[in-house]
Amino acid sequence: MTDKLGGPAGSGSFQDLSDRRKALKALVAEGNAALLPGAANALTARIIEDLGFRAAYLTGAGLTNTHLGMPxxxxxxxxxxxxxTSRISDVCQLPLIVDMDTGFGNALNTYTTVQRLERAGAAGIQLEDQVFPKKCGHFSGKDVVPLDEMLGKLKACLDARRDSDTQIIARTDSRAVLGFDAAIERAHAMIEVGADIIFVEAPETLEEIRAIGQLPAPQLINLVVGGRTPMAGLDDLKEAGFSLVLYANAALQASVKAMQEVLGSLKEHGSLQEVSDRLAEFTERQRIVGKPAFDALSDRYEGA
Known part of the structure; x- marks a missing residue:
């Protein structure tokens, strides 16, 4: 793995926020099913960048699970x-898409939240049409707001952004509530209002996935292990025409399992000898968080 983390604030190709937004817009325009891993914190985002992905996604579910220990x-x-968002954008130079859930209130709340997220470093912002409080898109018992309410909040998103390259993603959860045809109707209405990217959450068959790919706007699909949507292959999603393939909580699910296995072994054996090969080396951990660059700064300033 090459060392691409060149400084305390990351070392990706897009130091300027406007450059990151242009990069995301160009990536979406490719329509080539770019992989989009989710990050719930800055460390995960740095790993995503280090592995060579082209964008990252701040997951609301992952943030809730990781920071609050709640569903x-x-x-x-x-x-x-x-x-x-600010913490991630400070240390990860990849374009960052941010899950804004339902906008945290009405259209006015949505408007101000978009402005705050854009200032914090978001390159893309996602709004969904669930009622508040929302639920994970793959949970049962969801409900959606009237379409007019969602379109008003979507217009607020579009008006609030200060950089026209900031991508506004409109998500509908109506597949599970109103049926697939209604979800497609909502998607068309969101496109007409001006959404940059459409996200029809939780399609349940490959046929539905292919139909979403025919929408006249770039699309994002969310694949969740154990969720409602079939785990379609990347080639199939490219052929269907998706721009982004989201794995919002793959890193989180992997870390939960790894912690259970490593700490379970520690509890059972009283040491880490049985699982030492599951641990990142101490030096690798320091490289990921950019310690060599901090050391260089320390040498420069403390030696002045």
Missing amino acids: DLGIVTASDVVET
């Missing part, structure tokens, strides 16, 4: 999301 039931606040 994805609309518990996080706008300030939680804005703060985490």
Whole structure:
């Protein structure tokens, strides 16, 4: 793995926020099913960047699970999301798409939240049409707001952004509530209002996935292990025409399992000898968080 983390604030190709937004817009325009891993914190985002992905996604579910230890039931606040956006964008130079849930209130709340997220470093911002408090898109018992309410909040997103390259993603959860045809109708209405990217959450068959790919706007699909959507292959998603393939909580699910296995072994054996090969080396951990660059700064300033 090459060392691409060149400084305390990361070392990706897009130091300027406007460059990151242009890069995301260009990536979406490729329509080539770019992989989009989710990050719930800055460390995960740095790993995503280090592995060579082209964008990252701040997951609301992951943020709730990781920072609060609670389920994805609309518990996080706008300030939680804005703060985490800022922390990630400070150290990861990849374009960052941010899950804004339902906008944290009405259209006015949505408007101000978009402005806060854009200032914090978001390159893309996602709004969904669930009622507040929302639920994970793959939970049962969801409901959606009237279409007019969602379109008003979507217009607020578009008006609030200060950089026209900031991508506004409109998500509908109506597949599970109103049926697939209604979800497609909502998607068309969101396109007409001006959404840059469409996200029809939780399609349940490959046929539905292919139909979403025919929408006259770039699309994002979310694949969740154990969720409602079939785990379609990347080639199939490219052929269907998706721009982005989201794995929002793959890193989180992997870390939960790894912690259970490593700490379970520690509890059972009283040492880490049985699982030492599961641990990142101490030096690798320091490389990921950019310690060599901090050391160089320390040498420069403390030796002055």
